[in-house]
Amino acid sequence: MTGPTSQWPLWEVFLRSRNGLHHQHVGSVHAVDAEMAVGNARDVYTRRGEGVSIWVVPSAAIVASDPDDKGELFEPALDKIYRHPTFYEIPDGVANI
Amino acid sequence: MYSQALDERDGQPDEAVNAAFEQRVAAEEKIEANDWMPAAYRKTLIRQISQHAHSEIIGMQPEGNWITRAPSLRRKAILLAKVQDEAGHGLYLYAAAETLGVSREEVVDQLLAGTAKYSSIFNYPTLTWADMGAIGWLVDGAAIMNQIPLCRCSYGPYARAMVRICKEESFHQRQGFEIMVTLSRGTDAQKAMAQDALNRWWWPSLMMFGPHDAESTHSDTSMRWKIKRFSNDELRQKFVDVTVPQADFLGLTVPDPDLKYDATTGHYVFGEPDWSEFKAVLRGDGPCNAQRLAHRRAAHDNGAWVRDAAEAHAAKQHDQVEAVA
Numbered sequence: 001m002t003g004p005t006s007q008w009p010l011w012e013v014f015l016r017s018r019n020g021l022h023h024q025h026v027g028s029v030h031a032v033d034a035e036m037a038v039g040n041a042r043d044v045y046t047r048r049g050e051g052v053s054i055w056v057v058p059s060a061a062i063v064a065s066d067p068d069d070k071g072e073l074f075e076p077a078l079d080k081i082y083r084h085p086t087f088y089e090i091p092d093g094v095a096n097i
Numbered sequence: 098m099y100s101q102a103l104d105e106r107d108g109q110p111d112e113a114v115n116a117a118f119e120q121r122v123a124a125e126e127k128i129e130a131n132d133w134m135p136a137a138y139r140k141t142l143i144r145q146i147s148q149h150a151h152s153e154i155i156g157m158q159p160e161g162n163w164i165t166r167a168p169s170l171r172r173k174a175i176l177l178a179k180v181q182d183e184a185g186h187g188l189y190l191y192a193a194a195e196t197l198g199v200s201r202e203e204v205v206d207q208l209l210a211g212t213a214k215y216s217s218i219f220n221y222p223t224l225t226w227a228d229m230g231a232i233g234w235l236v237d238g239a240a241i242m243n244q245i246p247l248c249r250c251s252y253g254p255y256a257r258a259m260v261r262i263c264k265e266e267s268f269h270q271r272q273g274f275e276i277m278v279t280l281s282r283g284t285d286a287q288k289a290m291a292q293d294a295l296n297r298w299w300w301p302s303l304m305m306f307g308p309h310d311a312e313s314t315h316s317d318t319s320m321r322w323k324i325k326r327f328s329n330d331e332l333r334q335k336f337v338d339v340t341v342p343q344a345d346f347l348g349l350t351v352p353d354p355d356l357k358y359d360a361t362t363g364h365y366v367f368g369e370p371d372w373s374e375f376k377a378v379l380r381g382d383g384p385c386n387a388q389r390l391a392h393r394r395a396a397h398d399n400g401a402w403v404r405d406a407a408e409a410h411a412a413k414q415h416d417q418v419e420a421v422a
Contacts, residue, residue: 007202008408010195027258028192030201032411044188047181048265067132 010059011037013044015051023055031056122323127253130196138322141315142252143197145324147204150190152216154208155389157183159223160232168226175272176229182265189258196254209394217375218305220383227280227287227294233273235295235302235340241266242336243306246326255324274343281347288348295344296352303367304375306333337365 008030014023026045031037037056045051065073081087090097114133121128128134157180164180167173191201207213218236223229244266247259280291307313307329319325327335341358344351355368377383 007200026261027189028195029188032407033414036407036411044185047178047185064131067129 008032011041011056012059012062013037013041014055014057015041015045016053016055017050018052023053026050028059029056119321122251122321125251125323127256128251129253137318138324139197141319141322141324142255143194143199143204145319146190146194146197146255147199147207148214148216150187150194150204151208151213152219153183153187153190155215155219155393157187158389158392159219159221159385160229162223163226163229166226167229172229172276179233179269179272182269186262186265189261190255193254193258205397209390209397211381211390214379216305217378217383218301220378220385220389221297221301222385224297225290225294227276227290228298230273230276230280230291231294231298233269233271234277234343235273235298236305237266237269237273238340239302239305239336241270242332242339246332249323249326251323277347277349281349291347292349295349299352300370300374301378303333303336303370304372304378306330306336308372308375334364337367341365 009032010028011031011034012028013026015026016023029037029040029044031040034056038054041054041056046054077083115135118128118132118134118138128138160176160180160183164173164176167176191204194204195201204213208215218239223232241263244259244263248256248263250256250259277291277294280287282288310316310328310330313329316325316328320328337356341351341356353368355366357366358364359366378386381387
């Protein structure tokens with residue numbers, strides 16, 4: 001038996017589906033370089049036409065928000081309900097608004 | 098990005114942090130890779146997800162055995178696609194396990210060393226073409242029963258991988274049932290072959306749900322953590338209830354003399370699997386355990402030159418870029 005598998009860099013995979021939505025994260029693959037990462041992502045994540053475009057990004061390059069900061073980052077948006085159109089009452093009989 | 102949060106808060110978490118975690122899980126919030134989680138939750142998931150991944154990878158072998166002998170080009174293309182899916186499922190799951198901070202090589206090496214478990218079912222031989230039908234129908238059917246609740250697992254990356262897997266498993270089960278339909282409507286010899294496959298795969302399929310609830314070691318905590326949603330016995334009952342009518346449709350006989358429908362409960366009553374056989378297979382003494390591992394090791398070793406070449410190529414490209422710069 002050969003020695004343990006050497007760990008290749010991890011790449012995050014994003015796919016844009018046919019319906020024109022943004023690229024969406026679908027998972028990750030290991031690959032020696034970007035070219036192989038695209039090839040592996042194609043084999044693993046698009047066997048049923050899930051995507052028409054692939055992005056691969058070195059996992060190490062992704063900077064994520066800290067889960068502990070969830071409160072201060074996202075709660076301020078929750079109490080600003082006036083940012084949503086449903087906050088406003090439009091009198092009956094007014095059309096096209 | 099996944100490992101950065103792991104080093105934080107080493108040692109015992111304070112009770113408030115733990116209580117907040119339990120509360121989030123109870124409220125059906127998803128736990129994500131960088132969120133705080135108890136060490137035992139992480140450990141349980143790494144064990145379960147990597148075993149699940151190993152099962153998909155080893156699971157390629159029983160069916161891979163028939164690719165070259167599939168009875169038509171149509172069946173061959175289907176079987177090839179199914180085995181490719183199993184490889185894909187293994188990879189989705191390894192990726193999900195890695196979000197918990199374990200490395201791919203670590204879990205793969207556990208499989209190659211024979212220290213990791215995988216589903217007992219893949220240690221049975223595939224003796225005839227009808228086994229391709231029975232595996233799709235029964236084994237993938239049982240797997241779907243187990244896996245659908247996992248789509249709602251509290252750990253986000255696992256749940257999302259399972260959504261993808263379940264979509265694909267449905268094809269697996271239906272192609273298997275189609276093989277069973279064709280054989281059971283065929284010649285007497287074909288029908289006998291279908292019956293023989295059902296006879297051999299029925300009990301091992303029931304064992305896939307694991308031991309009785311009373312003997313299941315990890316159940317309670319896994320239920321509370323919403324890793325598991327239904328007990329082994331509940332899922333086994335569900336499987337029997339949906340599968341027996343399908344066997345009836347095929348005109349095949351489920352090999353269980355105790356099997357009968359209980360009209361008052363609306364469930365089938367069924368006999369006891371041979372648990373000593375189950376334990377033997379898990380222990381490594383099943384009909385094909387040694388063969389499956391030997392094959393996986395050989396495949397890994399035979400692929401070494403491809404991995405070496407890929408690394409050499411990447412290094413060369415890198416050097417050329419450096420030289421130009």
